[in-house]
Amino acid sequence: MKKIAISQLNTLFAAIAARKALYIPADDGAGAAKFTLWAEGVQLSDKLNTVRSAKDLFFPQVEQLVNFKMEGTKLEIIENRDATEPFVVFGVRACDAASFDILDRVFLSDPVDTFYQTRRENGVVITLACSRPAETCFCGTFGIDATNPAGDITCWMDGENLYWRANTEKGEALTATLDLTDCDGSAVTAQQEAVREILRKLPLNGLDFSDFKDQKLMDVFNSPKWAALSESCLGCGTCTFVCPTCQCYDVQDFDNGREVRRFRCWDSCMYSDFTMMAHGTNRPTQKERFRQRFMHKLVYFPNNNDGIFGCVGCGRCLQKCPIHMNIVKVAKALKEDM
Amino acid sequence: MQERLKQKAIELLQNGTADRILGWKAGEFFYDLTPAVFTSKEQIEKDFVFNVFAGANLSKYLIAESRKGGKVAAFIKPCDSYSFQQLLKEHRILRDNVYVVGVQCDGMCDVAKLGCEGILGVQEDGESLTVDTLYGKKTVKKADAIADRCATCKSKKIVVFDELIGEQGEETEADRFGEVAKLEAMTPEERFDFWRGELSRCIRCNACRNVCPACSCEKCVFDNANSGVRNKAAADSFEENMFHIIRAFHVTGRCTDCGECSRVCPQNIPLHLLNRKLIKDINELYGPYQAGADMDTKPPLTNFTVDDCEPSIVHERGGQ
Amino acid sequence: MQRVGVFVCWCGSNIAATVDVEKVAEVLAKEPGVVFSTNYQYMCSQAGQEMIQESIRKYNLTGVVICSCSPRMHENTFRKTCEKAGLNPYMVEIANIREQCSWIHKDKDTATEKAIILGRAAIAKVHLNAPLTAGTSPVKKRALVIGGGIAGIQTALDIADAGFDVDIVEKEPTIGGKMTQIDKTFPTLDCAACILTPKMVDAAQNERIHIYSYSEVSSVRGFVGNFKVTIKKKARFVDETKCTGCGLCTEKCPQKKVPNLFNLGLDNRRAIYIPFAQAVPKVATIDADYCTMLKSGKCGVCSKVCTAGAIDYQQKDAFIEQEYGAIVVATGFNPIKLDKYDEFAYSQSPDVVTSLEFERLMNAAGPTGGTLLRPSDGQHPHTIVFVQCVGSRCDDSKGKPYCSKICCMYTAKHAMLCREKYPDTDVYVFYIDVRTPGKNFDEFYRRAVEEYGVHYVKGMVGKVVPENGKLKVQASDLIGNQQLHIDADMVVLAAAIEPDKSARPLATMLTASMDTNDFFTEAHPKLRPVESPTAGIFLSGACQGPKDIPETVAQASAAAAKVIGLLNKDHLICNPCTATPDEMMCNGCSSCEKVCPYGAITYIDKEFRGPNRTTLIRRVAQVNPAVCQGCGACTVACPSGAMDLKGFSNKQIMAEVDAICR
Amino acid sequence: MRNDPLIPMLGVVTMIRTDTPDVKTFRVTGIDGVKPFQHIPGQCAMLSIPGVGEALFSITSSPTEKDYLDFSIKKCGCVTTWLHQMEVGQQITIRGPYGNGFPVDTELAGKDLLFIAGGIGLAPLHSVINYCRHYRDRYGKIDIVYGSRSMADLVDFPEIIDEWCKEDGINVHLTIDNPQPEWDGHVGFVPNYVKELNFDTSKTVLMCGPPIMIKFTLAGLMELGFEKSQVYTTFELKMKCALGKCGRCNIGDKYVCKDGPVFRLDQMDELPDEY
């Protein structure tokens, strides 16, 4: 365990940024935090979490795949993916850190998505333990310890110091380049105890999804609850786009008249055109689309991934859904019938 | 208020006025109400909620609800009633299938304005709200927590209803256009920087569009591969601008200024300013017009006079 | 994607001198979908056209781009050329490289570069063109004339003359209109009745003309060639087929205190009446507002005296449905109400009259039997003041902004007639300008001044005050630069004229546009002055703008000629570049309908297949291609983009934009 | 630079054959003239015209064709319309193969096979049929039931008549929906025809066609005594990545592009009815 005084935070950031691009949560001027490229003057936000998750840095909303040039019947493929520089992301919370496991299972399974892979290899994740969880937090449901997040390096922060623990080789390598003081873990343990006390008091503490594991897929799918749950869903993509684990994407071409740029961008299974084909869609109403999103997170994904749910309990969708419908309400409603 | 609404909802179901009730349902916390359709007394007694966080505009749901057969009763606040009437005017809602209960509104609260972390519960008592949080109790004046859009409310009048709960209100004198005027006074460079700062946060989640009662197209041009403007994610600043310009233009003269777009934006972009700018322009250039205020007045973009101002007024109007 | 042929024209040296035509053809050959590209001296020549046709066949072209002069010049030529070679004429696009390129640029490189870009835009567009076929719609060979004044009568006579059936709908009990009230006409001073009544009789006797008198148009549906009109025949409580027009009832009717509107209320008539002796049809009408029988059920004198048994107190409004190919609007005009002009004491003194009232006072068939007498005391007036432009050329809200056009001339006529009949009268005319642009008009006016000694004073009357049986007129003489005070016996006001009040609701029914003064708008102020922009609606007479009689008659005949031209066709060929809604995307919001100047858009409730085997009814727009003229206003009003315009579709225009900005 | 599975390779169209008014068959090779990749019958490939779009198509040719891949494609959307307008020599992009394919060397080996196809549904089966014909000794009897709206809509008609029908051990049963003067074969819908033919239940069925045909044919097969576990079908959904990641073709816990497109009908019973 190492530490550095809070007053030295900027020095620490400067030291990291001297070698690699550094992203930290900073206030965006509109009352929220976002991962911002650190430069002199960028201050660490005191918000619990960012609106957009750390997923953005590994799976950006829009990503250039390849270019094409066409002339007559001739076609040329021009690889022009954006170069990925090594980078460090600081201040990732336990929930987002856990989301990388889920994303890895999708993108790093065969065939490997090399765009994501490159970013994962290039990125060092420095997590920051939570000290003031919000009422919408429920990472505990998924066995995530908000006081002891994963990542290449784990940090804790109290009023005076930032405590630092390298977890991986990548983390060790970065640590070696920095000027940190050795310390014992007593301050951290004390903070963890205090925070765990708060975590126990969270309104969603005790929320348990394990019932879903014993359910037959088709039973959940055919639950009569879906109609009422989805009734007020607007079909927007807010939940999807703030979600750290949602990874559906679309591939589109943009023709500027001289060349065609193929890019991928986030997509949402909540959108009416998600599965639209020339002759219709197989999920014609919002009920089917809504069900798909939650079935995927609660049933389909765990079925294929050793029982791991496609949710990390970060609570973003609870905060941001325009009509306040979310996975907690869905899970609770479905559990009534189990 | 909540009890009166509940009683009314039950009464309307029991006396056969309505088969379904569109209202708000309780959530996990005090503030996360969800619009919901109730069909039984039991459901209403258990889950029906109306409080200072019942901000969602229910009028857009009635496009679909009024076509589901049977009759639906809906609780409509003043600003919702403008949206409702605008949708009637555009033949989107089948009036005969809706029973409108107008609900007096004194302004809704914005949970963010409570300035609290870890909210466990909110107690409404009189003019103040007592917030119980993980980190202690706090009392907030209701007036301080009122949503921005409600602070500049255009009208407390319910323009269409079958019956009323509470008092009928009046149009207000609130200064809706102060913020717009402030922007107008800036230099184009400043305005550009302002909007770049705001719009660059857009994640194209479409919440603003999907919640907007004026954006009720069967198929939005941005979802339509044939429209030439389809885009799913803003690839660059142009597409960020494009989406919001076209959206604002499409609701010009149809936007009732309900403010839902800004309420739902997960990135807190003040989208309503774009619409208000256009409303201000319309009022100044073509005479006062309030979308949804009545069924007859021709919307400004499908109307004209021979001596309308020329587009060059944008250059001549002065300002920055 | 089409198989495109590109044809670059030199236009002799017109294009070739500043544009490297060979290079243009060469570069455009590399554009996507271009399978053939060439250049030639004169594409519009016989040889050029043959080359195009040959290439269409040889290369199996599905699209043709011609880089040449303006499409306004030869688009039709090339469309026909291609059509002859089996290509749909709308698969042709023109790149205007002469008027908009070679002729405005001097530098050859610049002009060549621009020509290439214009060609590229045309190619991009033609790829998205679709073959269009003009539809046809049948023409109902019958015309409706709304209004039976001199305009309507003339139009009807001309149309009937050409062999088509015409119906006249007249809201008054008789046709004839304003001209029946006029005494003499300028500048010839012949008697109005003498020239009008024979025409009225002609109309009545013409077997192709049917007159619906005392009737109104109550609804209009349909479109050019196929209007469906409902005519309301108001109850006149007299059976037209039985009434012989003997007039006995109008003498025996005990209700004598009914203001005679034909004489503008200057005298009274009975509750049952025939407006005037030469009325057509000469049939009595009961004025339900005054008839005691109809009001209280007691009386029945007319019924008793009528030997023909024509009186029918039970008569109801009747509705007649009729189909027409064309509709002529001839609703005419009225003088404006003068209640806002208190300064002229119109409502205070009966001796202040309007020119039309003066007309009745001069008329042999009028209330005074043609002797000019003051309405107040029946004395001969010795000093008469005429005031011009009362309510005309006004910039305030009281009057009309326009010139009523006829007042200068009829006032000269009135003044002249006064002086001729009663040389002892002093006649003053106060005017802003005297406008006499017409054949023999100025001569007429000069005669009034020079031969008849009418006092023309440039200046305005400020005030008229009735005092001791006289009218004190205060006026300014702008030329003499003095204030005038005249003690007049009569003051005649040349009231502005305005369109008849029935015109506005009618315009709505016809979806014909009007200007802010409620005059009907013509399709083009210069080139299509007798047509409404709404196809199949024609304009005759003062409903389009103030007119005198010869102008009215000329326009009436012109409108008739247009109608005849239309009715002569068995089918109308529609403009194929029309708006079309995509029903799947239509919201049914009516935005498009509101901006359509032709009323081409209607809505229907249509059943659609919904998700999960449900059906749903949606309100969707329908465009009548026979009516749509293809302006595209609706396409922009439509928020969902459901409405698009064939030939100028969103995608086509955007493709052009892309090609230009590439 | 890494080779990402989303980045396609170039291909060139070397032959275009018009099969029916709305179906054409395209032959694709790499630009070096070599077959782009090996595949299993029933697998698919992503074809794309940059700027127009990318779409997944069944490979129609048998893996035993050494030099090329064939695709029989019906004109229905954006990409297919463009493909139909294309001329020989056009370069396109191709990536694949995707999906599981039919278990030709395992479950199907040694079995009597019954192919049932409707309309363009013959395309994926075509590959299997020709594979089985090539390795004729590995399979038992082969029956092919193929139906279409009309004679003109029968894909690969010349090949069926000139080759399949003439081969021993293959029974071809053709049918069209409505009578036509020049047609002397069977008239009627595929499901009824299958019942009429009264196949014995020892066969393994490979079926592809419009959903409505599959539904009724399956019912017919059940009536004849077939088990769902004897029936394979293949289906298509909207796909973007074909890598099992983009989420579009996710039905239940399966990704059609990766876990399908070939499913045994008893497996499909465990999936939500979202296809």
Place this chain on the structure above:
Amino acid sequence: MPVNEEFKPTIVAFCCNWCSYAGADLSGTNRLQYPANVKIIRIPCSCRLNPMFILRAFQRGADGVILCGCHPGDCHYTTGNYYARRRMTLLFSMLDFLGIERERTRVEWVSAAEGAKFAATMNEFSATIHKLGPNRRLEDLRCRKD
């Protein structure tokens, strides 16, 4: 913004078929010069101009967009340009509100007889755009020509 000496603006002119396109033709017939970077797109009426077309032009690299139509009151379709006038006024005002240079967009009424006005307008507009420099605030970087 530095004015690039090499800067050749792209200007898209939407002209209604009946008046302004004919006016443009007339200016050609009279050999009145205006810069070649003005490219005309013919539309049936000024009311056909969808704001999306204007944005599309800016996206694809246009530096200025001008709409020409019949003079108010002279519309071939009687009312089209009145609607266009309102639409463009509000669109331009919104673009201005977003900080897009207001000089980049313009509406001018040009009759079929006003060939000289057409040329003069184009010269003037082109000069304005030239002074303004390349469109950077409403451009799509993916369309930028390097």
